[in-house]
Amino acid sequence: MCRLSSAGRLRTCIVIGVVTVFSSLAFAAQLSAQQPAAVQPAAVQPPAVQENAAPADRYWESQWAFREIDVAKLAERLRSIGIDLGIPLEGNVTVQFEVGVPWTSLTDGAAYRFDGTLTSSRLVVDRFEFLDLRTTVRYRDGVATLSSLTGSAVESGEASNDPTKGNFTGSGSLELVPQGDASANLIVDNISLAPITKLVASLFPSYEPMLPKDGELSGDVQFRAPIHRIDDIASYDLEGTFQADALELGGLPPADLKVGKVVIRDGRLRADKIDLQTTPTSNPSAVRMIGRADLPLTGNGSFSFEVAADDLPIGQMSKWIAASESSEQEGLVQGKLDFRIQGSGELNDRAEQSQWSIAGSLASPSIQIAGVNLGSFEHDVRFTPTNFALTPRRQSSELPSRFKVHRVESEYQLTETAFDLTSLTATLFGGQISGQATVPRRDQEDLVVDLNFRDIRPELRLPVSDSIELKIASTLSGELEWKVPLNRLSDPVAHRGAAKLIASSIMLGDASIGDLNANVSTNQGEFQFDLNGDLFGGTVQGNSTAQLIASDQWNDLPARLQASQLKFDGVSLDALVDLLARRKIGLTGKATGNVLVNFASPSGLASTSGLGRVIPDTTIDLELSQLKYRAQPLSRKLRLAGRIENDVLRIQSLRGDYADGSLSLHGLVYLVDSDRRIHPRFDTRLVASRVDLNRGLWFLGDTADQFLGRASGKATVTGHTESIRVRGNVDGRDLDIYGLPAGNAHSALVATANFQSSKWSVNFPSVRSRVGGGQLEGGLLLSSGRSGGVDMTSHWKTRRMDFVRLTDQLGRSSSLASGEISGEISLRGKSVQSIDDLSGRFDFQLGDTRGAAVPGLLAASRFLGPISLANQSFDVGEAKGIIGQGVVVLDEFWLGSDNALLQADGKVYLRSGRLDLNALIATGDYRDIAANFTQLAQQYALRSLLPASAILSVSELLRDRTLVVAVMGSTQSPIVRLRPVETFREETARFLLREGQRLILTGITAGAVDGMDGGF
Secondary structure, eight states: OOOOSOHHHHHHHHHHHHHHHHHHHHHHHHHHHHGGGGGOOOOOOOOOOOBOSSTTOBEEEEEEEEEEEEHHHHHHHHHHTTOOOOSOEEEEEEEEEEEEEETTOTTOGGGOEEEEEEEEEEEEETTEEEEEEEEEEEEETTEEEEEEEEEEEEOTTOOOSOTTSSEEEEEEEEETTTTOEEEEEEEEEEEESHHHHHHHHHHSGGGGGGSOSEEEEEEEEEEEEEGGGTTOGGGOEEEEEEEEEEEEOTTSOOEEEEEEEEEEETTEEEEEEEEEEEOOOSSSOOOEEEEEEEEESSSSEEEEEEEEEEEEEHHHHHHHHTTOOOGGGTTSEEEEEEEEEEEEEEEOSSGGGOEEEEEEEEEEEEEEETTEEEEEEEEEEEEOSSEEEEEESSOGGGOOTTBOEEEEEEEEEEOSSEEEEEEEEEEETTEEEEEEEEEESSTTSEEEEEEEEEEEOOEEEEESSSSOEEEEEEEEEEEEEEEEEGGGTTOGGGOEEEEEEEEEEEEETTEEEEEEEEEEEEETTEEEEEEEEEETTEEEEEEEEEEOOTTOOGGGHHHHBOOEEEEEEEEESHHHHHHHHTSOOOEEEEEEEEEEEESOOTTOBOOTTSOSBSSOEEEEEEEEEEEEETTEEEEEEEEEEEEEETTEEEEEEEEEEETTEEEEEEEEEEEEOTTSOEEEEEEEEEEEEEEEHHHHTGGGGGGGGGEEEEEEEEEEEEEETTEEEEEEEEEEEEEEETTEEEEEEEEEEEEEEETTTTEEEEEEEEEEEEETTEEEEEEEEEEEOBTBSEEEEEEEEEEEEEGGGTOTTTOSTTOSOOSEEEEEEEEEEEEEOSGGGOEEEEEEEEESEEGGGSTTHHHHGGGSTTOOOTTOEEOEEEEEEEEETTEEEEEEEEEEOSSEEEEEEEEEETTTOBEEEEEEEEESOOGGGHHHHHHHHHHHTTOSSOOHHHHHHHHHHTTTTEEEEEEEEBSSSEEEEEEOGGGOOHHHHHHHHHHTHHHHSTTOOGGGGTTOOOOO
């Protein structure tokens, strides 16, 4: 809270919270008592003979009545007759006085008499504003007596709508001629603390940030004080009680303060039953402090106090005590504290002669300072002029692991010339700290620090984002020897010393990254920095020097650094990549390189004016080797050569093998934006050749297994670190996406990735491919799915393409159809992990289809006798249906020729190849039934609903020429079972009526069936 530079400051630190409030109350009362005298009339009427009660004096009596006159001018005229108030006044007053002017003593201010009333709607008395002021004034023998004093006090510029708030009543007197004491008896009710705070701040400017910003004061007070020492609280004789409501104190929630009794007498302050309690809220919880104090108001004397607190938020309190309003201090200290402290002693103007003994206990579940967790506390504390001790209330061996600080003890001596810390020993964070220091009291003498620490292991938590916190832990040992004149702390050339740090078993999160040693030394402005260690499985070495001149400040140090070098060899990427991604990635490899930083380039680093560079010129030579993803090789070697100049990274080349292909990148990365912030923006060119998609798309996780083939392309990569965009063209060979072959393809490419939201998309808007001797055209959009996997949308058109190559699950030799197909197919899916997650529709025209390729057709030939369909060629057909949940549902499938018809419906399971089909095979010589069949076809072909009689008629007519079969098993091993013709369904009968004439009427072409309705 304060430095122990003098006993006066020590005293003020102890009493400031109580003294400032009561000093303002007393001063407000004094001002209230003074202000009516300021409105005595100044005009002197023509003399008149008047007999006085005292024989020696003769008075002229007059009635004075002034309405809304300037009180400042009135006070000036009073001074002209010897009545000096000595207080600045502002506003207008109305007076009704009976004035007795001493005819024989016009220059004697004590001889005048005033009796009457004074009122003012608004009166400002030395920065206090009063509203609706009213009092009765009697002035005799140089003493002004005020009675029936009423009014309200508010902060300047404010007015209360509640007439019961901000009121005061009372009486008082001022001994003006000769100047003596001011006294008052006041009762105040809900007076604003803001104007009182402003007044106290004028008396104690250095503590203004610590004073309450707002609140309301109520209570009663009686006091007397010499007018000429009205600013000196030590001169008061005061007694009273008060309470303050809705007090805004530092960062605490609104609080209520009660004080049982306050006495100021003989230069001492005594306050009993101090009770401060915040309004209970859900967050933060209620805070309560109680205590008492007996303190000297001068620089000398005995003191005693007791104070206790529960759930004190030390973060807000530390900010208040430091009198800092900087937002940067928020979060520096966190935690809650319970304590019980009492103290007594003797203060002296000379701090080294002061004596005190302060002792107590404190407890906290957790305290964190600057991101370092200090753990729990259940300790006793003792503080005297020669030693400080913080000791646990249990044996150190019995303390749980949550206790990070075990014991702190120090011995010191405060002399006329210095504060000498002769011994410091601390057991904390599992290690030891020891040392000594000298803090001089003369600015030109040296501050000396000699500190050693061994095997301490603190944990540091750094906020990476609003929701992410990075934990860093290490076992630290080292030493510090440093000297600098106290008045030259900001002068780097005046520092002399050396520091050594050994950090072992460094942990970032849950990953162990190695050990590091660092050394810093300086002498007369020459700084030397060295570091070396084993990090991430490799070695790291670095060094730098700087030579500062006499006029340099600490912010000039970066610009004075000479060429600095950092070398690393064999550094493992595993932990580093997992750390950056905040999860296990499975990417491994080694990094070797050399980074050379030139701080002292002609352009200079950024100055306070915002000109120059933000990042020093840097040369980068980096090699990544043995890159693997989940043990699958990605690259034997990738080499980066680049240079940073004028805040721009020029990637001269990033080249190497990648996923059995090759990769190269070059271009610019603008590291700093227009606001001089580090915000990289990419403008680069990427060239890839014959990259294996399955391995090259490793960052998609298991989804990459659904992308087969090789890709080559050229693209531009632009954007910022949070969002990039890729545009270019790509060629693929032997492509297979989710089991659907795409052959050799070419397409434009547009890809985006937002790293903040983890969203990405890859769009191939114009795919052109040759598959199975035919053509495939369409568009494919892939994007990040909600629950992993990939969202997919696509639409394709085929022309004269072999159907067997469209779906790999069915296989070439056992496909549903073999031959030329033309038509459309659309596929889509959300969070696609496999082909089971795809859905879509297809509509194909079939032609030139060989019967040997139809599953089950060869097996069905045994039911046809000498007729074989193995080499049968079907010249027309259709296939329509839907795909969903890994199943192809055939809504319509048929093949036709001049002497055979094949119709089927049912399901094909893509993953297993299982079949569940019903099929009809019609073949033979139908000429003897041509007339009957034609008549039947003409009768029912256009009917939307066939009657049962029509179905029976068709089945009876075709009984000896038609097979009805069930096809089961798998596409590789179909099982065909014959069914009776009576199992004809309406869809089968309708198909025969529509297409059967092809077998019966010679010369009917494939076009004869175009436009006919039907289905299955």
